Structure formats: structure tokens, C-alpha cells
Amino acid sequence: MANSVNMSVKLSNIIFKNPILAASGTFGYGFEYQKYLDLNMLGGFIVKGLSVKEKKGNKPPRIVETPCGMLNAIGLQNVGVDRFVNEKLPEIKDLNTHIIANIYGSKEAEFVEIAEKLDLEKAVSAIEVNVSCPNVSKGGALFGKNPDSVFNLTKLIKSSTKKPVIVKLTPNVEDISLIAEAAESAGADAVSLINTITGMVIDIKAKKPFLANKTGGLSGPAIYPVGVRMVYEVYEKINIPIIGVGGIYNSDVAIQYIMAGASLIEIGTANFINPDITVKIIKGMREFLSRENIQSVSDIVGAAHSM
Amino acid sequence: MELKILENIEIASNIYSLKIDNPALFDVVPGQFFMVKINGFDYPLLRRPFSVASFEDDHIGIIYKVVGEGTKILSDKKPGDFIDLLGPLGNGFGDVEKDKKILLVGGGIGIAPFIYLKNVLENDYKISYKAFFGFNTKDEIYIDFGEIATIDGSYGFEGNVVDMVENEIDNNSLIFACGPTIMLKRLAYLCYEKNCDMQVSLESRMACGIGVCLGCVIETNDKDFKRVCVDGPVFDYKDIAWQTL
Ligand SMILES: Cc1cc2nc3c(=O)[nH]c(=O)nc-3n(C[C@H](O)[C@H](O)[C@H](O)COP(=O)(O)OP(=O)(O)OC[C@H]3O[C@@H](n4cnc5c(N)ncnc54)[C@H](O)[C@@H]3O)c2cc1C
Ligand SMILES: Cc1cc2nc3c(=O)[nH]c(=O)nc-3n(C[C@H](O)[C@H](O)[C@H](O)COP(=O)(O)O)c2cc1C
Ligand code: FES
Numbered sequence: 001m002a003n004s005v006n007m008s009v010k011l012s013n014i015i016f017k018n019p020i021l022a023a024s025g026t027f028g029y030g031f032e033y034q035k036y037l038d039l040n041m042l043g044g045f046i047v048k049g050l051s052v053k054e055k056k057g058n059k060p061p062r063i064v065e066t067p068c069g070m071l072n073a074i075g076l077q078n079v080g081v082d083r084f085v086n087e088k089l090p091e092i093k094d095l096n097t098h099i100i101a102n103i104y105g106s107k108e109a110e111f112v113e114i115a116e117k118l119d120l121e122k123a124v125s126a127i128e129v130n131v132s133c134p135n136v137s138k139g140g141a142l143f144g145k146n147p148d149s150v151f152n153l154t155k156l157i158k159s160s161t162k163k164p165v166i167v168k169l170t171p172n173v174e175d176i177s178l179i180a181e182a183a184e185s186a187g188a189d190a191v192s193l194i195n196t197i198t199g200m201v202i203d204i205k206a207k208k209p210f211l212a213n214k215t216g217g218l219s220g221p222a223i224y225p226v227g228v229r230m231v232y233e234v235y236e237k238i239n240i241p242i243i244g245v246g247g248i249y250n251s252d253v254a255i256q257y258i259m260a261g262a263s264l265i266e267i268g269t270a271n272f273i274n275p276d277i278t279v280k281i282i283k284g285m286r287e288f289l290s291r292e293n294i295q296s297v298s299d300i301v302g303a304a305h306s307m
Numbered sequence: 308m309e310l311k312i313l314e315n316i317e318i319a320s321n322i323y324s325l326k327i328d329n330p331a332l333f334d335v336v337p338g339q340f341f342m343v344k345i346n347g348f349d350y351p352l353l354r355r356p357f358s359v360a361s362f363e364d365d366h367i368g369i370i371y372k373v374v375g376e377g378t379k380i381l382s383d384k385k386p387g388d389f390i391d392l393l394g395p396l397g398n399g400f401g402d403v404e405k406d407k408k409i410l411l412v413g414g415g416i417g418i419a420p421f422i423y424l425k426n427v428l429e430n431d432y433k434i435s436y437k438a439f440f441g442f443n444t445k446d447e448i449y450i451d452f453g454e455i456a457t458i459d460g461s462y463g464f465e466g467n468v469v470d471m472v473e474n475e476i477d478n479n480s481l482i483f484a485c486g487p488t489i490m491l492k493r494l495a496y497l498c499y500e501k502n503c504d505m506q507v508s509l510e511s512r513m514a515c516g517i518g519v520c521l522g523c524v525i526e527t528n529d530k531d532f533k534r535v536c537v538d539g540p541v542f543d544y545k546d547i548a549w550q551t552l
Contacts (some may be wrong), residue, residue, distance in 0.1 A: 025520075026515075026520065027519060028518065028519035031521075032517060032518055033518050056531065056532060057521060057524070057532060057549075059510075059526070060511065060523075060524050060525060060532075061512060062512075062521070062522045062523075062524065062527070063512050063513075063514050063523075064512065065351065065352060065353050065512075065523035067350065067352075068349045068350055068354065069351050069352060070352065070514055072514070072520070072522060074521045074522065075522070077521050077524075077532070110325065112314065174414075220352055221349045221352065249349065269352075270513070271515070271519075272353065272354075272514045272515040272519075272520055273344065273352065273354060273517075275351065275393070275515075275517065
């Protein structure tokens with residue numbers, strides 16, 4: 001009886017019916033997927049990263065396939081927070097699932113402005129902060145590379161909204177647990193990891209990088225062992241919930257993340273290949289738990305650490 | 308959507324005709340495409356876009372050229388194997404104005420969607436048209452209509468298809484075009500010169516095919532980006548910033 005498994009998880013004041021979320025940048029604003037699955041089946045979904053103003057993004061080519069993965073340099077193209085609230089949110093606000101807004105900025109004040117605007121929107125359950133973006137006032141170094149920047153930013157955002165704040169970490173750092181600890185001590189309600197891993201593909205005929213942006217972020221099945229390892233490390237260091245993301249394409253990998261220490265997981269690139277993969281993964285996880293006689297998914301969070 | 312392969316045969320040098328069972332669930336407009344999953348989940352990872360070359364009650368037809376790993380694996384599939392299709396996707400060719408002089412201009416594998424378009428023009432619109440197709444050599448020819456140009460002169464007009472069609476174009480022409488980017492670019496500049504209409508089908512690397520990844524964009528004349536997968540793949544040539552392609 002697969003249905004007797006308890007899939008629900010709690011993060012701060014939100015209860016998710018299951019731990020499966022769709023990852024930012026891979027799920028549009030949600031309604032684009034309505035044709036392919038019942039969005040109400042999901043624990044939640046995270047919309048494309050929002051900035052203060054509409055952003056056009058990078059010049060093409062923006063993507064290139066790699067073995068079991070892809071590089072992207074979309075350049076955070078999005079409609080901006082105001083159009084999101086006025087045009088996109090009305091299309092999804094009545095869904096019976098959690099909508100999480102992903103935000104980014106080029107300086108602290110921009111994050112704060114977006115967070116304050118979203119704080120007024122009842123339909124937004126939580127805010128995920130993308131810190132894998134350059135801090136213009138600090139010479140363009142990524143916010144997410146420096147524990148102090150992450151601490152300050154998290155603190156500011158926490159004071160601009162009552163909604164739970166999830167800090168989404170970049171793997172392109174020396175020690176990701178240090179950054180996770182900074183987010184925790186600044187009051188983050190959770191951390192999500194990992195964002196994409198920076199990479200490059202060279203077009204050998206043209207003798208130059210394939211992507212117009214030169215570098216791009218690697219995602220897809222190829223990166224999952226990196227994500228699992230990082231979740232495992234961070235779990236040993238912090239006490240707030242972890243959301244695992246990176247290369248999840250089936251329920252076995254999803255379970256690996258949970259056993260490494262993730263309370264919830266996000267599915268990204270896999271949505272491009274099978275638009276209803278999230279629903280398949282939910283089903284697969286239920287079946288696994290039921291087969292293993294595990295009553296609740298929360299029973300196996302961090303299970304891999306007991307050895 | 309897992310569908311059964313009915314036929315997968317080489318019809319010209321390195322060019323295959325793939326026929327797939329038609330589940331009778333949808334209609335297809337010429338110029339629309341499917342995202343095809345070549346293998347089980349992880350390798351090759353992304354779906355491949357292919358235009359519809361024929362659409363009949365008993366099959367969906369795709370004509371593809373083996374260019375890389377994915378199409379190589381596809382060419383080894385056998386009748387009876389199943390293949391996973393997502394679609395039909397995108398905006399196909401539209402607005403056929405009957406009083407215009409209709410020209411189909413294609414190059415290489417880009418001619419594939421015109422086989423289906425020909426059918427629709429003849430059977431649904433019942434209008435006449437002229438077709439001009441270019442190949443590199445005789446061995447690559449996989450169609451049995453239209454005027455043919457080959458680069459090496461081994462069949463038909465010697466040279467490229469744009470040279471062959473140039474004198475046919477006037478300000479009352481409506482061109483449907485698909486093929487290599489450099490061919491389309493030359494054709495676009497020609498259309499500006501002759502002040503005619505053209506609907507052009509473009510290619511771009513795609514991850515999702517459904518408008519969410521924003522990976523497939525091309526630049527437009529109003530300094531914006533448009534997604535080839537959902538805003539195209541067929542565009543009005545006047546919208547495209549050709550100098551960026
Ligand atoms: C709307 C559309 C319709 C198409 N219709 C046809 C068709 O009817 N027949 C046909 O033979 N080909 C068609 N193509 C091109 C076809 O998608 C590529 O040839 C194919 O993806 C190559 O895959 P591969 O694994 O063999 O090549 P590889 O070079 O190994 O592929 C590597 C990656 O690049 C992508 N890629 C490579 N070449 C192209 C290309 N020209 N366009 C887009 N992506 C590419 C692949 O999808 C893959 O992700 C179409 C492309 C588009 C965008
Ligand atoms: C095309 C694309 C766009 C993305 N856009 C965003 C974004 O706007 N904000 C963000 O925080 N992460 C973004 N990501 C990162 C994903 O949310 C995810 O962290 C990463 O892709 C790893 O997971 P995956 O391997 O399951 O895709 C994007 C990823 C891809 C592939
Ligand atoms: S392929 Fe993803 S938006 Fe076009």
C-alpha cells in the first residue's frame with residue numbers, strides 16, 4: 001500500500017505535501033507545465049529568478065549539451081518582479097501547492113526591494129535567494145563566494161520579509177559549509193544547494209568558447225554526485241533544513257539526496273527532458289519507502305550519516 | 308508519448324526516413340516539430356528537435372540527417388522499437404495568401420518540412436506554387452519534386468539555390484524558406500531588396516522545446532530575444548536581426 005507512506009515535510013511554518021519542488025529557471029512561471037502535469041501534485045515549485053527590473057539576458061548561443069548534462073548562460077532573463085506579480089502570479093495563485101519566488105540582484109538594496117514587494121503577496125509561500133550572482137558594489141565577486149556577504153545579505157532580507165527565506169548556495173566555492181553556516185547564523189530558514197557548476201565548452205572549429213557568455217553553468221545528471229557530497233557535508237555543520245538540488249533525474253537519486261541530509265529536493269534540468277518527471281519521482285519515492293517499510297520520508301533524512 | 312517506429316530507412320546519402328505510428332491525438336501544421344528522446348534517460352540527455360516531413364492517418368514522418376551522436380543512435384533503431392515524442396510544438400507556416408506567388412525555397416535537410424507543406428498546399432489550400440531546392444551533391448537528394456540545384460553541379464542547376472531562385476522573386480512573392488542559416492540570410496537580404504514576403508523556419512539549440520529554459524533565443528530587430536521553440540520556429544523574416552546570426 002504505497003499510499004500509507006507519509007510524504008509531508010515541514011519547513012519553517014510551511015507544510016509541503018511532499019518533498020518535491022521544481023527548481024528555479026527550469027519551470028518557467030509554473031503554468032507552462034500545466035499541460036503536462038497536475039501542478040497540485042507537487043510539494044511546490046520555484047519560479048524563474050526575479051530581478052527588480054525586467055532583464056533581457058545574454059546573447060545566444062546560451063546553451064550547449066555535454067555528456068549527461070548541459071551548460072547554460074541564460075543571463076537570468078526574466079520579466080521583473082512587478083510584471084511577475086501583476087501578470088504571472090494571477091495565473092498560478094489559486095493552485096493548491098506552494099509557490100516559491102527565486103530572487104537575485106546586483107546589490108543588496110535590490111534584493112531588499114524585491115523581498116519587500118513579494119512580502120505583500122499571499123500566494124508566495126517563501127523566498128529563495130540566488131546568491132550566485134555578481135555583487136556590483138564589491139567589484140563583481142559573487143555574493144555567494146564570501147561568508148560575510150552571504151551573512152549580511154541574508155540578514156537584510158530576513159528583516160524585509162516575514163516569509164521563510166531559503167538561501168541558495170553556489171558550489172563554486174572552496175568550502176560550502178562555511179557559506180551555509182553564515183546563512184544559518186544570519187537567520188536563514190533553510191539553504192538549498194547546489195546551483196550550477198561553472199564550466200566551458202570550446203568550439204574547436206571556430207577556436208573560441210561555444211557560449212556567447214564564454215562560461216556557463218553545468219546542470220543535469222552529470223553533477224548529482226557533487227550535489228550529494230555537498231549536501232552531506234553541509235548536513236554535518238548546520239541545523240536548519242537543507243533542500244537538495246543538482247542532477248536529480250529519478251527517485252533513486254532523490255532518495256540519495258535525502259539520505260545525505262536534504263529534507264526537500266528540487267528537480268531542474270530533468271523537467272526539460274520529461275515535463276512530468278516531478279510526478280514520476282514522487283511516485284517512485286513513495287514506492288521505495290513503501291517497499292522498504294519506511295513510514296515517513298522524514299525518517300530517512302540524513303540516514304547516510306549513521307554509519 | 309512513446310510511439311512505435313514503423314520504418315527507419317536510409318533514403319539518400321546519410322539521410323533517413325523515420326515513420327512513426329500516428330496516435331491520432333493531434334493535428335500538425337507544416338513547420339511544427341517534435342522533440343524526440345533518442346534513448347533511455349541520461350545519454351544523450353536532451354531531446355532532439357525534428358520537423359514533421361509527413362503527417363498521415365497511419366504515420367508521422369520525419370526525415371533526418373545523421374550529423375552527430377544522437378542522430379547516429381537514431382539511425383540504428385528498428386521497426387517495432389518505441390520512441391518518445393513530445394509535441395507537436397511551435398508555430399508552423401501560416402497565412403497563405405492565395406493571390407501571392409508562392410515559392411518554397413529549401414536547402415539540404417531543411418527541405419524536409421516542405422514535403423508536408425506541399426501536401427497541405429495542394430490538398431487543403433488547392434493553390435499552385437513553385438519549389439526550389441538546393442543540395443551539395445546528387446547523392447543527397449531525397450525528394451521527387453521541385454527544381455534542384457547542386458553545389459557541385461552533379462544534378463540540375465549548378466550552384467546554390469539562392470542563385471537559382473533569384474530571378475523568380477518579385478514584390479508579389481511569398482516565400483517559405485528553411486535551410487542552413489547562411490542560405491536564409493542571403494535570401495533575407497534578397498527579400499529586403501525585392502520587397503517581398505517571407506516566412507522562414509529557423510534552427511537553434513534547444514533544451515526544453517516548450518518555452519521555459521530560454522536557451523533557444525534569437526535576436527530580433529526590436530533588440531529583444533525571441534524563443535525559437537514557441538515564438539517560432541517559423542518567423543516573419545522582417546522580425547529577425549539577421550546581422551546577428
Ligand atoms: C525546429 C527544428 C527542426 C529541425 N528539423 C530537422 C529535421 O527535420 N531533420 C533533421 O535532420 N534535423 C532537423 N533539425 C536539426 C536537428 O535537431 C539536429 O541535427 C540534431 O539535434 C542533431 O543531433 P545529434 O545528436 O545527431 O548531433 P550533435 O551535434 O551530437 O548534437 C549535440 C547537441 O546539439 C544540438 N544540435 C546539433 N545540431 C543542431 C541543429 N542543427 N539544430 C538544433 N540543435 C542542434 C543537439 O540537439 C544536441 O543537443 C531541426 C532543428 C530544429 C531546431
Ligand atoms: C536553464 C537554467 C536556468 C536556471 N535559472 C536559475 C535561476 O534563475 N535561479 C536559480 O537560482 N537557479 C537557476 N538555475 C539552476 C537550477 O535551479 C539548479 O540549481 C541547477 O540547474 C542544478 O539542478 P539540475 O541539475 O537538476 O538542473 C537554472 C538552471 C538551468 C539549467
Ligand atoms: S528550447 Fe527551451 S525555451 Fe526554447
